[in-house]
Amino acid sequence: MADDGRMSNTTGDGTRAVRAGLPEPVAHEPTMPGPVFAAHYHLPGEPAGPYTYGRENNPTWTGLEAAIGELEHPGGDTETVVFPSGMGAISAVLLSQARTGDAVVLPDDGYQALPLVRERLETYGVEVRTAPTAGDAQLDVLDGAKLLWIETPSNPGLDVCDIRRLAAAAHDRGALVAVDNTLATPLGQRPLELGADFSVASGTKALTGHGDVLLGYVTCRDPELAAAVRLWRKTAGAILGPMEAWLAHRSLSTLQLRVDRQAATALALAEALRERPDVTGLRHPGLPDDPAHRMAKAQMRGGRFGCVVSFTLPDKDRAERFLAALRLVDDATSFGGVRSTAERRGRWGGDAVPEGFIRFSVGVEDTADLVADVLAALDEAARG
Template identity: 70%
Template sequence: MVGAGRPEAEQFTPGLPGPVFAAHYHLAGEASGPYTYGRDSNPTWTLLEQAIGELEGGAEVVSFASGMAAVAGVLLSQVRIGDVVVLPDDCYQTTRALQERLESYGAVVRMGPTAGDAQIGLVEGARLVWVETPSNPRLDVCDVRRVVEAAHAAGALVAVDNTLATPLGQRPLELGADFSVASDTKSLTGHGDLLLGHVATRDPELAEGVRFWRKTVGAVPGPMEAWLAHRSLATLQLRLERQTANALAIAEALRGHSQVSGLRYPGLPDDSSHEVAARQMRRFGCVVSFTLRDEASAERFLGSLRLVMQATSFGSVHSSAERRGRWGGDAVEPGFVRLSAGIEDTEDLVADILRALEKTA
């Protein structure tokens, strides 16, 4: 994985070529070839996309300027007037916000929860079924293979938002999905300093449709961002191992705590999603969610943390947490906390969280 997407060794050249900054390329004669214009293609994107394709288990990859650009790249390139789209009603809130846009284009949107594979009951006549597992922020899990089988039997495509798990935690394409989509802003690049996304598929025709959409709307990544992302992939496995270990340690420390209710982490054997998650996930992710007594308790907790920064994203090497209800849009309690475990020392991180919880009493 450390060498994913890197070119063959060539004497006196760097192992990973630097970013190519070009709006256009030398292009005499016929306008054909791999690189013709900067909005269409870029050598730095190519290397990153090859690397992510390897991580996805062998796939064509289209990189995007952000995770939402990647989400829109699938939903808006594949759906036409009259088509039916199935969305989770508990997925990332900005993905759900596309419901209005899809309906304005004449599509029909059906929504159901992630838990219990409830979307299966909505697939009849659908063009596209969108799955997010584990869901953000409540961490519910659905059986991807079971949803895929039902959707395909109904003639629908399936896209899986794999942001929380990453390809090293879960491979949707191997579970039968048509698209694997992720916000690489989160764990894949993992340093909290990039906005990026990708779409992976094993179907060349589907890949070309998504790529053409990227070209026509201009949702392209910058070459510097692509280069930094590729560099970051070399440490992905190391980061995930520490982050998931830290997340599990935090979840175990919070289990049964007097200040905590509604604890969720798919890696806990007694979590309601564990059985399904264990069948399809290799790692359970870095996010733990739980609820404190009320908004004031959650704010005191967050304000008392020393190692954990207050921030809205997840997946960084630095632990972060937030009271998710401050944004609105998610069906969560006022004291609901989403915490993302970083790579800090496990004992120090757990001690910091337990110390902060004492302030909520």
């Protein structure tokens, strides 16, 4: 342990996930305090102290924010701000930084709700430029921008860009850099250590991992940037409930176990799908011949290439039959949970994907069982 009570930056990922954000032991007290439900606090005299009003702070947030900061940038000084959803976190960064007349750069193949943010930014007089994630193409539209938004691996296409290269180029041009780290998780990728100013994620996905909590967060090294994000949270009232914060912190204890199991099974599933003639467009960054593999191997940590595998079946009907034939997989739209999910992504519109495109999120089921279920469902779908 460091002098300030934090774990050293050489502590293992599993140990860190189990211990992150916990208070110093107090005799006869819980090892992890329960959620604090409070709209206001005793506040005699001047409004000083860490807790004054429930929209501004909460002890349960404090523990979770400390834990996430320890995972995102071990051994470093960070500030984390939690939100009630990933979109709350995304909006807080973009809307706290961009002003009328500014330009921001977004990926054109990123999260499905980014176009909603783009529409809002343009309403406020912010210029929005877009470019694909692959090939570091956002470099071509970076000049004069106030902020660069990176999503790597991208959702749902699973392309990867060079965070360090893009961050250096953006900073040379005077732009801030935010990285959506949702799919990688802080165990698979540490954007702040690669030069980003903001690491942002939907904790709804793999971070909490049980499909029962909506959560978002922003982690920064610069206190002024964190203060701007926190002020946006206070002003908008976009606050996380204490129960959700407690559930999220509790879930971090198994993060390393879940992420490692999911990454290993996702790779095994991708390898099995390579043998299927009815599967095209197979993507997983862990596959040696995947277009993103070289960069992912250099940038992502510990062989953790994520839990998502994407592929395309011949048409919409085949995809629907495949999903209906699965026995161990839920047809649901999130990813990163302990129970495997899959969906035909084109049902939502907005993503530039074929009608038969499947986004598959691997859970923690036994690898052999899950792979067998998928292959059997493909066979059943092919029979019509």
